[in-house]
Amino acid sequence: MSLEEQQSDEPAELESGVSRGDELADLLGDLVVGREEHMNAPGLVIRPDEVQDALFKLRDEAGFDHLSCVTAQEYEDRYESIYHLTKFDDRTDEVSVVVPTSKDNPVSQSAEPVFRTADWHEREAYDLVGIQYEDHPDLRRILLPDTWQGHPLGLDYDQDRPQIATLREHANPLEEDHRAAGDSNTMYINIGPHHPATHGVLHVETVVDGEQVVDLDADIGYLHRCEEQMCQQGTYRHQIMPYPDRWDYISAGLLNEWAYARTAEDLADIDVPEYAQIIRTMGAELCRIASHMIALGTFALDVYGDFTAIFMYAMRDREIVQNILEDLTGQRMMFNYFRLGGVVWDLPEPREEFFEKVRDFLDGLPQALEEYHDMITSNEILQARTVGTGVLPPEVAKSYGATGPVARGSGIDYDLRRDDSYGYYDELDWDVVVEDGCDNFSRLLVRMREVEESAKIIQQCVDLLEDWPEDERNIQANVPRTLKPEEDTEIYRAVEGAKGELGIYIRADGTDKPARFKIRSPCFSNLQTLPEMSEGEYIPDMIASLGSLDIVLGEVDR
Amino acid sequence: MSSEQKPFVTDDTQVQTETRDARMAGADDRFNSKLREAFGSSPFILTKFDKFMNWVRGSSMFMLQFGIACCSIEMMHTYAIKHDLDRFAAGVPRASPRQADVIIVPGTIVSKFAPRMKRVYDQMPEPKFVVGMGSCTISGGPFQEGYNVIKGAEEVIPVDIHIPGCPPRPEALIYGIAKLQERIANGESSPVTVKPYELEQFGDLESDEIVDKLAAQIDEDDLVMRYNWADSP
Numbered sequence: 001m002s003l004e005e006q007q008s009d010e011p012a013e014l015e016s017g018v019s020r021g022d023e024l025a026d027l028l029g030d031l032v033v034g035r036e037e038h039m040n041a042p043g044l045v046i047r048p049d050e051v052q053d054a055l056f057k058l059r060d061e062a063g064f065d066h067l068s069c070v071t072a073q074e075y076e077d078r079y080e081s082i083y084h085l086t087k088f089d090d091r092t093d094e095v096s097v098v099v100p101t102s103k104d105n106p107v108s109q110s111a112e113p114v115f116r117t118a119d120w121h122e123r124e125a126y127d128l129v130g131i132q133y134e135d136h137p138d139l140r141r142i143l144l145p146d147t148w149q150g151h152p153l154g155l156d157y158d159q160d161r162p163q164i165a166t167l168r169e170h171a172n173p174l175e176e177d178h179r180a181a182g183d184s185n186t187m188y189i190n191i192g193p194h195h196p197a198t199h200g201v202l203h204v205e206t207v208v209d210g211e212q213v214v215d216l217d218a219d220i221g222y223l224h225r226c227e228e229q230m231c232q233q234g235t236y237r238h239q240i241m242p243y244p245d246r247w248d249y250i251s252a253g254l255l256n257e258w259a260y261a262r263t264a265e266d267l268a269d270i271d272v273p274e275y276a277q278i279i280r281t282m283g284a285e286l287c288r289i290a291s292h293m294i295a296l297g298t299f300a301l302d303v304y305g306d307f308t309a310i311f312m313y314a315m316r317d318r319e320i321v322q323n324i325l326e327d328l329t330g331q332r333m334m335f336n337y338f339r340l341g342g343v344v345w346d347l348p349e350p351r352e353e354f355f356e357k358v359r360d361f362l363d364g365l366p367q368a369l370e371e372y373h374d375m376i377t378s379n380e381i382l383q384a385r386t387v388g389t390g391v392l393p394p395e396v397a398k399s400y401g402a403t404g405p406v407a408r409g410s411g412i413d414y415d416l417r418r419d420d421s422y423g424y425y426d427e428l429d430w431d432v433v434v435e436d437g438c439d440n441f442s443r444l445l446v447r448m449r450e451v452e453e454s455a456k457i458i459q460q461c462v463d464l465l466e467d468w469p470e471d472e473r474n475i476q477a478n479v480p481r482t483l484k485p486e487e488d489t490e491i492y493r494a495v496e497g498a499k500g501e502l503g504i505y506i507r508a509d510g511t512d513k514p515a516r517f518k519i520r521s522p523c524f525s526n527l528q529t530l531p532e533m534s535e536g537e538y539i540p541d542m543i544a545s546l547g548s549l550d551i552v553l554g555e556v557d558r
Numbered sequence: 559m560s561s562e563q564k565p566f567v568t569d570d571t572q573v574q575t576e577t578r579d580a581r582m583a584g585a586d587d588r589f590n591s592k593l594r595e596a597f598g599s600s601p602f603i604l605t606k607f608d609k610f611m612n613w614v615r616g617s618s619m620f621m622l623q624f625g626i627a628c629c630s631i632e633m634m635h636t637y638a639i640k641h642d643l644d645r646f647a648a649g650v651p652r653a654s655p656r657q658a659d660v661i662i663v664p665g666t667i668v669s670k671f672a673p674r675m676k677r678v679y680d681q682m683p684e685p686k687f688v689v690g691m692g693s694c695t696i697s698g699g700p701f702q703e704g705y706n707v708i709k710g711a712e713e714v715i716p717v718d719i720h721i722p723g724c725p726p727r728p729e730a731l732i733y734g735i736a737k738l739q740e741r742i743a744n745g746e747s748s749p750v751t752v753k754p755y756e757l758e759q760f761g762d763l764e765s766d767e768i769v770d771k772l773a774a775q776i777d778e779d780d781l782v783m784r785y786n787w788a789d790s791p
Binding site: 143144145148152157159163165193194195196199200201221222223224225226227229230233242243246249250251294311312315316318319322332333334553554 | 623624625626627628630631632634635638639640653655665666668669670671672673674675678700701703704705706707724725727
């Protein structure tokens with residue numbers, strides 16, 4: 001028995017006998033020039049100069065308000081952009097808008113006026129694949145240096161070609177305007193890429209007027225380590241699984257592995273034994289706690305200052321989680337524990353000892369959380385710094401495709417564990433945490449309360465595992481040695497990672513390696529909201545907002 | 559402890575005698591260390607200044623607070639409680655490169671970041687030391703085949719200690735740093751030559767229109783990184 005939501009290969013038939021694809025095709029009328037079937041959703045083929053019309057219609061008339069991902073790829077005879085649309089209210093209702101463009105003139109209309117998140121996604125598509133987007137406000141490279149030659153995920157890219165990157169001082173983007181006015185008061189500040197408050201190698205190009213941020217541009221790509229290319233070079237069965245651990249590397253490894261496992265299992269039609277699903281659920285939630293702990297610690301670090309008590313406390317609790325995870329998987333951070341069809345090994349022996357360890361941790365957690373609440377959330381200084389700063393209204397968050405604690409901190413009740421349930425989540429008793437303050441404080445609070453919910457889930461999993469009959473401990477399904485999904489099957493699946501919706505698009509080409517492997521990183525979309533939250537605000541509030549977004553550059557840049 | 563030696567203390571200096579007596583009587587345990595036993599009652603240690611400076615350098619290292627990728631999380635754990643790198647006189651992270659002695663390179667270096675890392679390294683005062691943490695700083699690690707990944711930190715800055723692992727455990731990092739301290743205390747200094755850095759004439763690159771064009775555009779004072787993937791290890 002599998003508890004994965006089973007999506008059959010056939011288009012979902014509605015009661016009337018008309019499929020969802022037909023319904024949407026009728027809505028769009030002449031805009032649709034062809035149909036495709038993806039495993040997760042119907043695909044509508046749209047002419048490249050009518051993208052905005054089609055997306056506006058789907059957004060306003062059919063309610064598809066969430067542009068989850070934009071996948072670009074090159075075929076032998078064409079380029080293709082796929083817009084994966086879904087709804088914040090109903091995650092299982094999905095549609096893929098497929099926009100093919102010709103080889104010699106790869107120009108396609110930009111979706112940026114419809115969904116603001118398309119801005120970065122299309123820049124990435126241009127950078128890595130080489131599709132041009134008409135109407136795009138700022139189409140330049142996003143991950144690679146400006147001087148880069150060629151588009152590395154295109155088919156004819158020569159990887160041995162020498163590349164040159166220069167390091168120039170960045171010019172003040174507002175300087176000219178102010179020169180015209182005569183007295184320039186603005187100052188240009190590079191924050192990062194080496195800076196303690198940027199949580200890794202993020203570069204924030206900031207223009208400040210006194211203490212206020214006038215203009216802000218997040219420059220990413222300092223950790224673009226070709227994750228998609230790596231995954232396209234690996235075989236489905238074993239060679240891809242180690243990489244997800246390194247996307248969101250803040251101990252969220254199992255959550256990321258699950259994203260790949262879920263996608264590939266649906267692609268190859270593999271059922272996961274129930275027992276393995278419970279282990280997965282427990283491991284994933286432990287990872288979520290570890291991940292939120294560091295978010296908490298570093299946020300306090302950003303807002304309070306140096307390596308103070310809260311950071312150390314958070315690290316202390318993380319160490320405990322990491323020890324448990326090490327017992328379970330054999331690794332502190334890069335677990336490589338999931339396999340397609342299950343997990344690699346059973347719980348460590350003696351099991352009682354392991355359960356006791358987990359229970360001890362869960363028993364100590366309420367007290368630890370109370371400590372955090374005493375020191376953080378009820379602290380006046382922190383409240384002064386976070387309440388009412390970095391405001392992100394829900395409509396804006398939706399337009400930018402923000403998910404995870406960032407969306408839930410803005411009052412959007414959206415959690416894939418519940419809305420598009422997988423694993424064992426729908427069998428357990430837990431709640432989705434939503435705060436509607438829309439500010440830095442709410443996002444912090446969401447994370448802290450999610451730790452409690454995760455603890456609840458782990459508690460239930462441990463109870464289940466403890467009583468599981470010994471002869472039914474089936475940790476892996478039978479999976480063929482070599483997986484070769486059929487040619488031209490396409491699938492986009494997401495899970496709730498620590499930072500939000502972590503999606504993967506795979507197109508199979510009949511071999512044992514994916515033809516296209518696209519990662520939809522939650523941080524990538526979440527980070528896009530930073531200018532929205534910070535422009536016009538004070539610069540320390542910008543740092544607080546950045547901390548509350550809890551980005552991981554490994555996942556932003558991939 | 560031999561009270562007969564009294565090499566430097568004369569009786570007509572009352573204060574010194576009192577001090578000596580206090581030390582010998584064990585009034586304060588601080589004075590009765592192993593070192594004191596070795597040197598007798600002399601308040602002086604004779605050594606070479608170089609040797610002394612090496613000892614000082616090895617015993618008080620300021621780390622640059624420098625996070626790149628996955629390894630930086632383990633690095634944070636090394637700084638934080640439980641592992642507490644500061645126990646070994648090597649754990650005060652400094653946010654500014656101008657105050658740091660050691661840079662731990664914790665993660666994958668990609669083409670966009672390499673010139674920045676080089677600049678940060680250049681900003682550190684001499685003598686400076688580099689600890690390469692993790693497989694990525696050795697060879698590019700799991701991402702070695704990537705189109706954008708620098709195949710090891712040695713391509714950009716000289717590395718004193720390589721710590722293998724993906725990521726190395728905090729214990730491994732502590733061991734690596736202890737080894738570095740040992741090396742510094744023994745007076746070994748780091749090499750300062752760097753392989754491919756700063757403006758080159760691009761003469762050894764395959765002649766390519768774009769390379770020529772870019773080379774012509776580059777200002778003499780501009781800092782340039784060149785990536786010749788084919789020749790990388």
